[in-house]
Amino acid sequence: MRRTPCALIVIAAAAVLALGCRNGQPAPAESEAPSLTAALSALTGTYSWRDDLKRYHYSAKPELEALLAARNREDTVAALVECLDNTTQSGSTLDGTPVALGIVCYEALTQLVYHEPTGRDGDVASDWPGRLSPRPSPAEMRAAKEAWKKVVATKSYSFL
């Protein structure tokens, strides 16, 4: 069977993950980030606007789910937050051009957990710098990372 370069990268990333597990337990946090970001970078999903959802939709969500399911959840959250300001081009695209790896990390993070910012009245706040569109500025990516780091520090997130 002929394999594409992307398929080989995914297989290699899966092998790294498998080797990182010991006695059936997920790899420790320090080895979580490199294999995870490599696997996310290798994904070839596309972002497209959905009028019915009023937002962009990422096509590779099932593949993301498979990647996330194989990992320690808390370590994965920390690794994904750390990746949020990564501007390296990924294999995923919007309008035919690559999106930053940090966006794929954001997609994975928000498929695993969510955070509800609170306003002074106790209701959910209308906006929050932790949210990212698929084509943010580097400053927006840094702001999102800082916002999520505070969320992790206060453990104010929930698993979906």
Place this chain on the structure above:
Amino acid sequence: MAHIPSVINGVTVEFGAGVVNDVVQSVVDGLAHCIKPSIAPGHPLVKIFVSSAFDSHTMPSRHMQHKAVDVSRINGTKIVIGYPNGGSLKAIVDAIQAAFESFGNKRENFGPHLKKKLGQEHPVDGHDDHIHLSVN
């Protein structure tokens, strides 16, 4: 303090690992109002997953006032995965949110289908991945 039961109107309720199930009675009443097997005709509701109640938020969040609950999975499928595909999951989510609007003590009703506060449109980011229901 009241607790969300493990079965509501015949629908199984599962809880996330970190969920602290302490809420005011009105939250339980609000769930009983909109969590029903036939809430979306032709699309049976069997199970919901509560991802947050009195936990994982900071004061003055309504969660920390025991007045809010989040639901992130329907019939075992994450809303963030299944809703964009339409079908039963979308029908059920839409029906739950629509039904909660007729609950007398409703406050916030945020999810993929509606974003309403006290019955009025209320633009708020996020909530494509779960339903957030709160009471006064």
